Amino acid sequence: QQQVKQSPQSLIVQKGGISIINCAYENTAFDYFPWYQQFPGKGPALLIAIRPDVSEKKEGRFTISFNKSAKQFSLHIMDSQPGDSATYFCAATPGGGFQKLVFGTGTRLLVSP
Amino acid sequence: DTEVTQTPKHLVMGMTNKKSLKCEQHMGHRAMYWYKQKAKKPPELMFVYSYEKLSINESVPSRFSPECPNSSLLNLHLHALQPEDSALYLCASSQASGPNTGELFFGEGSRLTVL
Numbered sequence: 311q312q313q314v315k316q317s318p319q320s321l322i323v324q325k326g327g328i329s330i331i332n333c334a335y336e337n338t339a340f341d342y343f344p345w346y347q348q349f350p351g352k353g354p355a356l357l358i359a360i361r362p363d364v365s366e367k368k369e370g371r372f373t374i375s376f377n378k379s380a381k382q383f384s385l386h387i388m389d390s391q392p393g394d395s396a397t398y399f400c401a402a403t404p405g406g407g408f409q410k411l412v413f414g415t416g417t418r419l420l421v422s423p
Numbered sequence: 424d425t426e427v428t429q430t431p432k433h434l435v436m437g438m439t440n441k442k443s444l445k446c447e448q449h450m451g452h453r454a455m456y457w458y459k460q461k462a463k464k465p466p467e468l469m470f471v472y473s474y475e476k477l478s479i480n481e482s483v484p485s486r487f488s489p490e491c492p493n494s495s496l497l498n499l500h501l502h503a504l505q506p507e508d509s510a511l512y513l514c515a516s517s518q519a520s521g522p523n524t525g526e527l528f529f530g531e532g533s534r535l536t537v538l
Contacts, residue, residue, distance in 0.1 A: 341523055342523045342524070342525040343525065344524075344525030344526065351531070352531055352532075353427075353513050353515070353529030353530050353531050353532050354466065354513075354527075354529050355529065356525070356526045356527070359524065359525040359526065399465050399466075401525065403523060403525050405523030406523070407454075407473060407519060407520055408454035408456075408471055408473050408478065408517055408518075408519050408520075409454070409456075409517045409523075409524075409525060409526070409527050410468075410471075410479075411468070411525070411527060413465035413466060414465065415464075415465060416463070416464070416465050418463075
């Protein structure tokens with residue numbers, strides 16, 4: 311129940327294309343769903359996050375879509391750029407005090423020039 | 424620039440050595456975390472300190488010993504490690520209370536190699 315399943319494991323997208331990463335969860339106690347971006351040699355950094363009472367959140371080229379009934383959420387990167395090449399982790403947290411993040415398995419995105 | 428500073432960036436140690444990883448943040452966060460990350464894997468939670476008290480220990484072997492001397496500092500003491508402990512060790516911090524934001528602030532990590 312604590313797992314967050316993430317797919318695909320890796321993704322190659324041409325510059326200007328749309329990158330889509332999907333995640334699914336089981337635990338209904340999760341109440342916040344962040345996405346983290348990690349470049350090689352760096353720690354993960356929060357990219358965008360969504361609450362379960364919101365179906366979509368957009369920040370620049372990054373959009374989270376959330377389907378509460380299906381317990382699924384996804385990250386869309388519009389107009390993908392080579393600088394977006396990184397590993398992306400979805401996560402979920404039940405909240406209440408400090409952050410008890412449960413990470414997905416990660417997606418390695420390569421945006422080809 | 425990350426606001427969570429970790430030292431050293433790289434560490435090579437033998438199985439009989441004793442070493443420490445250090446982490447510092449000045450964002451006023453009262454929760455601090457140690458994560459372990461193997462190549463091509465997500466970060467795995469090891470320890471959480473909340474208000475300088477150990478709140479979570481994810482069944483980590485005793486050869487890893489965390490310490491939180493004050494609200495800005497977090498140490499991880501290492502002793503008698505095994506080669507399989509080689510990994511990137513990430514420190515993170517966050518608010519310890521208030522609305523859920525899902526946000527952890529990670530340092531760049533300490534790359535540990537155990538020979």
